[in-house]
Amino acid sequence: MRIEFLNCSARNEIGFTALNNINLTLREGSFNIISGDDKSGKSFLLYLARGQVKSTEGKVLIDKDPLAEFSRKRLYLHQQNMPLLTKNPELIGRLNVFDNVSLPLQIRGIGQYEIKKRVRNALKQLDIRHLELARPKNLAAGVRQRICIARCIALRPKAILIDDIFFHLNSKEKQMVNELLITLNLSGATILLVTDITRIHRIEGARYLTLWRGELSPA
Structure with a gap:
């Protein structure tokens, strides 16, 4: 699954900026890791990719189709093909x-x-x-x-979104999960993992980015 964020910004009613002009392409079968603090907007980015929230500006493309135009049925199927793993x-x-x-x-x-x-x-x-x-x-x-x-x-999803799932795992379990994620990625699944900046997990072949106050930059 290919996921594209095109000029995506998200602000709430009191003016807080969760995302600021995000331009990001996740190629099919890529492994992407984004680090940031609790207020960086990284979790919002995952919700945006699943269609659980909407941006105030810009758009999200799923395999080149605008996510905002998905029917209710297609959105449900999309979310089934893109499960979200959280630390809770x-x-x-x-x-x-x-x-x-x-x-x-x-x-x-x-x-x-x-x-x-x-x-x-x-x-x-x-x-x-x-x-x-x-x-x-x-x-x-x-x-x-x-x-x-x-x-x-x-x-057997086409893409997997991961929000800091290593929080409750010990070192042996983390290694086990890392190896599984690599295997899933090698089988074609697109992976977007977001994590706290203090808990970055090094995975060979992954792309690393940093999200700070709603803005993306290379790690």
């Missing part, structure tokens, strides 16, 4: 791990055999295959984060 894992407490990971696949109407294969493979890659019947509320934050990542992997 969002899981359904009444469902076990397997069902949490499989739910988006069930919504898509994928067959049960394929669902089982994808889910168990994803859980195995995150070293949580043994927890498929556990309830998320009984698990540590780092494990819940890996469940969310497994759910993303099972979807």
